[in-house]
Amino acid sequence: MDTHEPETLKLLIRELTQLINAVLMQSPELRSAIQGIEEKGYQVDLMLASLTRIQKKDAENTSETFKPGPTETDQEFLKTLRIRWDGLSNS
Numbered sequence: 001m002d003t004h005e006p007e008t009l010k011l012l013i014r015e016l017t018q019l020i021n022a023v024l025m026q027s028p029e030l031r032s033a034i035q036g037i038e039e040k041g042y043q044v045d046l047m048l049a050s051l052t053r054i055q056k057k058d059a060e061n062t063s064e065t066f067k068p069g070p071t072e073t074d075q076e077f078l079k080t081l082r083i084r085w086d087g088l089s090n091s
Contacts (some may be wrong), residue, residue, distance in 0.1 A: 009054065
């Protein structure tokens with residue numbers, strides 16, 4: 001593993017976060033909704049809960065090992081949002 005890899009990854013994730021924020025703030029609907037709330041005398045602090053999962057690609061991640069549906073990480077994230085997954089299971 002390259003000693004600079006973790007730092008490079010942090011920078012890339014920071015850039016991704018900034019791009020997501022920029023895209024959201026370009027939404028006329030979002031700006032309008034925020035402006036409407038502010039006109040009523042409230043301050044809006046937009047905080048988004050996000051989970052970004054980054055995994056190293058390897059030979060084990062092939063189509064033969066792919067299992068449809070949410071992973072354990074996905075299920076934990078959905079649980080924090082109080083979303084129940086009722087997908088079909090082959091187990």
